[in-house]
Amino acid sequence: xxxxxxxxxxxxxxxxxxxxxxxxxxxxxxxxxxxxxxxxxxxxxxxxxxxxxxxxxxxxxxxxxxxxxxxxxxxxxxxxxxxxxxxxxxxxxxxxxxxxxxxxxxxxxxxxxxxxxxxxxxxxxxxxxxxxxxxxxxxxxxxxxxxxxxxxxxxxxxxxxxxxxxx
Numbered sequence: 001x002x003x004x005x006x007x008x009x010x011x012x013x014x015x016x017x018x019x020x021x022x023x024x025x026x027x028x029x030x031x032x033x034x035x036x037x038x039x040x041x042x043x044x045x046x047x048x049x050x051x052x053x054x055x056x057x058x059x060x061x062x063x064x065x066x067x068x069x070x071x072x073x074x075x076x077x078x079x080x081x082x083x084x085x086x087x088x089x090x091x092x093x094x095x096x097x098x099x100x101x102x103x104x105x106x107x108x109x110x111x112x113x114x115x116x117x118x119x120x121x122x123x124x125x126x127x128x129x130x131x132x133x134x135x136x137x138x139x140x141x142x143x144x145x146x147x148x149x150x151x152x153x154x155x156x157x158x159x160x161x162x163x164x165x166x167x
Contacts, residue, residue: 087166
């Protein structure tokens with residue numbers, strides 16, 4: 001019989017995979033396309049991708065955090081001193097802090113920037129140059145997404161090491 005802890009662990013891994021996968025998708029596929037675009041028409045095409053990818057990233061990140069905290073508290077309890085005393089516990093708590101930082105980058109920088117870009121009025125002419133606000137937004141997203149993705153991938157490494165018993 002599968003216990004509740006196993007279900008929570010499965011959901012946490014699934015959410016983490018979705019978050020890492022969508023982060024890598026943005027970093028390796030979406031951002032290079034955004035950086036190459038020069039016209040309003042190109043941006044119109046990519047807007048639909050941004051409208052879907054952003055919410056998925058945010059929701060998968062939040063779900064990863066919630067299921068991770070649930071798993072942590074179900075498995076180890078809520079005494080952070082006890083958790084910190086375990087070799088794997090230290091890694092988990094460090095990873096938790098990095099997840100929070102990545103979510104702050106996502107919700108504090110990437111989301112507002114993306115929303116500003118998506119709400120920017122565009123000229124009717126698809127051949128027109130991109131508005132300056134979109135160009136600046138792409139640069140901000142480029143740096144923020146890279147930082148968040150590096151953090152998330154490093155968290156994955158920490159979780160693998162923690163699952164193996166720590167350093």
